[in-house]
Amino acid sequence: MSVIYDRVALIGLGLIASSMFWAMKRAGLAGEVTGFARSEETRDVAREIGLCDRVCDSAAEAVEGADLVVLCVPVGAMGAVAEEIAPALKPGATVSDVGSVKKAVIEAVGPHLPQGVHFVPAHPMAGTEHSGPRSGFAELFENKYTLIVPVEGSDRAAVDRLEALWQAMGAKTDEMDADHHDLVCAVTSHTPHLIAYTMVGVADDLRRVTDSEVIKYSAAGFRDFTRIAASDPTMWRDVFLTNKDATLEVLGRFTEELFALQRAIRTGDGDLLHDYFTRTRSIRRGIIEAGQDTDAPDFGRVKKG
Numbered sequence: 001m002s003v004i005y006d007r008v009a010l011i012g013l014g015l016i017a018s019s020m021f022w023a024m025k026r027a028g029l030a031g032e033v034t035g036f037a038r039s040e041e042t043r044d045v046a047r048e049i050g051l052c053d054r055v056c057d058s059a060a061e062a063v064e065g066a067d068l069v070v071l072c073v074p075v076g077a078m079g080a081v082a083e084e085i086a087p088a089l090k091p092g093a094t095v096s097d098v099g100s101v102k103k104a105v106i107e108a109v110g111p112h113l114p115q116g117v118h119f120v121p122a123h124p125m126a127g128t129e130h131s132g133p134r135s136g137f138a139e140l141f142e143n144k145y146t147l148i149v150p151v152e153g154s155d156r157a158a159v160d161r162l163e164a165l166w167q168a169m170g171a172k173t174d175e176m177d178a179d180h181h182d183l184v185c186a187v188t189s190h191t192p193h194l195i196a197y198t199m200v201g202v203a204d205d206l207r208r209v210t211d212s213e214v215i216k217y218s219a220a221g222f223r224d225f226t227r228i229a230a231s232d233p234t235m236w237r238d239v240f241l242t243n244k245d246a247t248l249e250v251l252g253r254f255t256e257e258l259f260a261l262q263r264a265i266r267t268g269d270g271d272l273l274h275d276y277f278t279r280t281r282s283i284r285r286g287i288i289e290a291g292q293d294t295d296a297p298d299f300g301r302v303k304k305g
């Protein structure tokens with residue numbers, strides 16, 4: 001593949017930035033990639049493992065001359081980083097981010113960017129519970145969606161170029177507005193993470209009663225919860241603090257349904273439970289039939305046509 005941006009700067013060198021670096025390098029999508037992380041330890045690790053062509057000692061130095069700057073820091077740090085790099089940005093450059101929340105990031109970053117710099121927020125719907133510069137891998141984005149969230153007045157050519165980069169890294173792309181993005185993610189990602197954190201916390205409390213049985217006999221469902229609940233605490237604190245409204249809306253509905261199920265269990269309403277589980281099972285089957293579960297084994301897929 002050919003170079004899409006001559007110079008790319010990655011600010012924050014964790015899971016997402018390192019995966020982007022390896023994906024861009026593998027496919028030859030960027031000329032030089034510079035990087036900066038706040039902690040000296042992270043910068044040292046990056047230099048040691050060859051993460052970025054040049055690791056800089058300041059964010060301003062990293063973005064100097066860059067055609068694309070991608071903010072890969074926790075959502076709560078985006079505004080301060082944007083303020084720091086703003087004077088060093090090249091006119092005509094594109095600034096993007098990979099934050100899990102979009103409305104708050106747009107509000108925090110947008111006002112700092114000078115005229116003539118294009119802002120194109122984005123969010124790869126791909127990740128793991130691991131973090132830090134050693135955790136990335138080139139395949140992370142393959143067949144996963146990256147949501148592009150153009151802001152008012154976004155330059156069409158700048159949006160198309162960023163989408164081309166994500167597609168060349170293996171991602172599928174879709175565009176949507178920030179409010180819609182934040183609600184979709186509250187349903188599909190943020191609230192499920194909160195539920196996993198809660199369930200693991202409950203199990204941890206119970207462990208004091210049952211010694212190690214909770215972990216010893218844990219089945220796949222609970223193990224998945226423990227994986228998700230091992231995700232980076234700073235990142236997820238910021239997600240809930242910044243996607244407050246959408247998360248509270250979804251949580252409100254969740255607790256209503258939970259109470260209805262709790263009541264059905266207490267009153268022995270098996271029909272309600274059976275109907276509910278039948279409906280939710282059909283949702284899972286719908287996802288697999290539509291071919292949208294890339295992790296599902298092929299034998300579970302229904303052939304179309």
Ligand SMILES: NC(=O)C1=CN([C@@H]2O[C@H](COP(=O)(O)OP(=O)(O)OC[C@H]3O[C@@H](n4cnc5c(N)ncnc54)[C@H](O)[C@@H]3O)[C@@H](O)[C@H]2O)C=CC1
Pocket residue numbers: 011012013014015016017036037038039042072073074075077080081098099100101123124125126127128129130131132133232235
């Ligand atoms: N982890 C995941 O599964 C996904 C994360 N995201 C989003 O991507 C962004 C980055 O997440 P990860 O790569 O997972 O995080 P990470 O924890 O692996 O890396 C974050 C990096 O940012 C650096 N950093 C923190 N504050 C900074 C600051 N003020 N200035 C400069 N560097 C700073 C840290 O030192 C670290 O190198 C977050 O906004 C997150 O919401 C998006 C999709 C998936």
Ligand SMILES: O=C(O)C(=O)Cc1ccc(O)cc1
Pocket residue numbers: 099100124125126127128129189228
């Ligand atoms: O590891 C998982 O299960 C995830 O859900 C990964 C993930 C985490 C945060 C995002 O904003 C997008 C994807």
